Amino acid sequence: MSAVFNFTFVPWFRSVAPYIHKFRHQTFVVGLTGEAIAAGKLQATVQDLAMIQAMGVKIVLVHGFRPQVNEQLRAKGHAARYSHGMRITDPVALDCAQEAAGQLRYEIEAAFSQGLPNTPMAGARVRVISGNFLTARPVGIIDGVDFLHTGQVRKVDIEGIHRTLASDAMVLISPFGFSPTGEAFNLAMEEVATRVAIELKADKLLFLTEQPGLRVRPLEPAADDNPIDTELPLAAARQLLAQLPPPQQPTDAGFYLQHCVRACEHGVERSHILPFATDGALLLEIYVHDGFGTMVVDEKLEExxxxxxxxxxxxxxxxxxxxxxxxxxxxxxxxxxxxxxxxxxxxxxxxxxxxxxxxxxxxxxxxxxxxxxxxxxxxxxxxxxxxxxxxxxxxxxxxxxxxxxxxxxxxxxxxxxxxxxxxxxxxxxxxxxxxxxxxxxxxxxxxx
Missing domain, CATH: 3.40.630.30 (Gcn5-related N-acetyltransferase (GNAT))
Incomplete structure (x- = not known):
C-alpha cells in the first residue's frame, strides 16, 4: 500500500469520525425519485444507504415512480395528465401506478439483498420492511379538475415505523395510501417523505433529485466558484420560494424547496436537495463538512x-x-x-x-x-x-x-x-x- 494513499486516507477517515458519532442513532428520511432509478442510480444509492445504516443511522426510504408510471401509460397508449403540479390518476393511471410500485419495490428489495464479494454490499445484512404505513384521502376537485384516485396523506403509522426501525430494519415506503374503506390512492413521493419526516421527528430529510441544488445570491466567480448555496437559512429559503413561480414539475426550482421549507417549519432540523447525477451525493452531504447539495436549516437551531x-x-x-x-x-x-x-x-x-x-x-x-x-x-x-x-x-x-x-x-x-x-x-x-x-x-x- 503506497505511502501517498496512507497520507490521504488516514486524515480523511479521522475527519469523518465526528459525523459518524454525531449521526449514530439519528433518523433520516430519504426521498428517492423515480427519475434517479430510471437513470440507473439505484444500485449505487442502495450501497450508500447500506453503509449509512451500518454506521448507526435509522433510515426510512420513500421511493417515487413518476417516469415508471408514464412508461406504463405509454405502453397502454394512454396519455399522462397533470394539473396543479399533481398527476390526475384515472383508473388506467391507477393500474399503472400499482404495477410500477410493485416492480420498484421488488427491485429495491433485491438490491438490498445482494452481498457480492468485492462490493460495498459484501457482508451486509440489510432487512427492508414495507407495509401499509399510510392512510390516505382523495385530493378531490380543485378549480373544476377532478383528481380521481390522486390522494394526500391523511395519517402516518408512526408507531409501526418506530417499531420497525427499533428492530434495526430499514423502512421502505411506496407512494401509495389506502382509505379506511380500502380504496387505493396514488400519492406524491415528495409529500409522503415530508409528512413522514415531520411526524417521525426525523433529524434529516434528504431528496435525491434532478436538481444540483439552489442558488440565492448572484454568482461572483472571483470570490465564490460554487454554483449553489450549500446552506440556506429557513428565512432565506422562504423568501426564495415566494419569489419563484408556483412549481409544476420536478425541474422547477421550487418543486423540492417547498417540501424542504415545510419540513423545517414543522421541526425537521435539516432538509436537503441533492443531485442523483453525482455518485455518492448522500455520503458527500452527510459525512463531508461542506456538503454537496443545498441544505435548508432552521436558523433557530443556533450553533x-x-x-x-x-x-x-x-x-x-x-x-x-x-x-x-x-x-x-x-x-x-x-x-x-x-x-x-x-x-x-x-x-x-x-x-x-x-x-x-x-x-x-x-x-x-x-x-x-x-x-x-x-x-x-x-x-x-x-x-x-x-x-x-x-x-x-x-x-x-x-x-x-x-x-x-x-x-x-x-x-x-x-x-x-x-x-x-x-x-x-x-x-x-x-x-x-x-x-x-x-x-x-x-x-x-x-x-x-
Missing amino acids: LREATIDDVGGIIQLIEPFERDGTLVKRSRTEIERDISSYTIIEHDGVIFGCAALHPYPEARTAEMAAVTVSPHSQGTGDGEKLLKRIEQRARALGMTSLFVLTTRTMHWFLKRGFSPVDHSWLPEARKRKYNWDRKSQILVKKL
Whole structure:
C-alpha cells in the first residue's frame, strides 16, 4: 500500500469520525425519485444507504415512480395528465401506478439483498420492511379538475415505523395510501417523505433529485466558484420560494424547496436537495463538512454559543495550526481553561469550526476581541461574521463603547467590517503593558 494513499486516507477517515458519532442513532428520511432509478442510480444509492445504516443511522426510504408510471401509460397508449403540479390518476393511471410500485419495490428489495464479494454490499445484512404505513384521502376537485384516485396523506403509522426501525430494519415506503374503506390512492413521493419526516421527528430529510441544488445570491466567480448555496437559512429559503413561480414539475426550482421549507417549519432540523447525477451525493452531504447539495436549516437551531469547559479540547484543536504558523499567539491549555467563559464558539454537527474571545477593559470602556479563528473548512460561509456580531453584542451588554483587535494578517477583513487602524498608544494601559513588540501587530478599533 503506497505511502501517498496512507497520507490521504488516514486524515480523511479521522475527519469523518465526528459525523459518524454525531449521526449514530439519528433518523433520516430519504426521498428517492423515480427519475434517479430510471437513470440507473439505484444500485449505487442502495450501497450508500447500506453503509449509512451500518454506521448507526435509522433510515426510512420513500421511493417515487413518476417516469415508471408514464412508461406504463405509454405502453397502454394512454396519455399522462397533470394539473396543479399533481398527476390526475384515472383508473388506467391507477393500474399503472400499482404495477410500477410493485416492480420498484421488488427491485429495491433485491438490491438490498445482494452481498457480492468485492462490493460495498459484501457482508451486509440489510432487512427492508414495507407495509401499509399510510392512510390516505382523495385530493378531490380543485378549480373544476377532478383528481380521481390522486390522494394526500391523511395519517402516518408512526408507531409501526418506530417499531420497525427499533428492530434495526430499514423502512421502505411506496407512494401509495389506502382509505379506511380500502380504496387505493396514488400519492406524491415528495409529500409522503415530508409528512413522514415531520411526524417521525426525523433529524434529516434528504431528496435525491434532478436538481444540483439552489442558488440565492448572484454568482461572483472571483470570490465564490460554487454554483449553489450549500446552506440556506429557513428565512432565506422562504423568501426564495415566494419569489419563484408556483412549481409544476420536478425541474422547477421550487418543486423540492417547498417540501424542504415545510419540513423545517414543522421541526425537521435539516432538509436537503441533492443531485442523483453525482455518485455518492448522500455520503458527500452527510459525512463531508461542506456538503454537496443545498441544505435548508432552521436558523433557530443556533450553533453560536458561549463556550464551556467541555469545549477546551475543541478550541485547542482549532487554534493550534494558526499558532504554529504565527497567525495567533500561543495560548496554553491552562490559559484557555481559565478564560473559557470569555470564549464564543460556533459549531456544526458537534464540531467546533470557529471561536473568538472577549477581554474587557472596563476602565477604558473598551474590549479586545482575541483568538479569532475560523476553520479553513468553514471560511467563506459567514462564520466569521456571526462570531463578530456575537462578540459585539457581548461587549455592548458589558457597557463597552468600542471593540479592538490586534492582528498581523487579517487587517483587511476587519477594515471591511468597520474597524479603523490606531497607534499602539491608543491601547488601555493594562493592555499596552502586554503588547508584543516582536510581533508588531496592527491595532484596529471599531466604535459600538
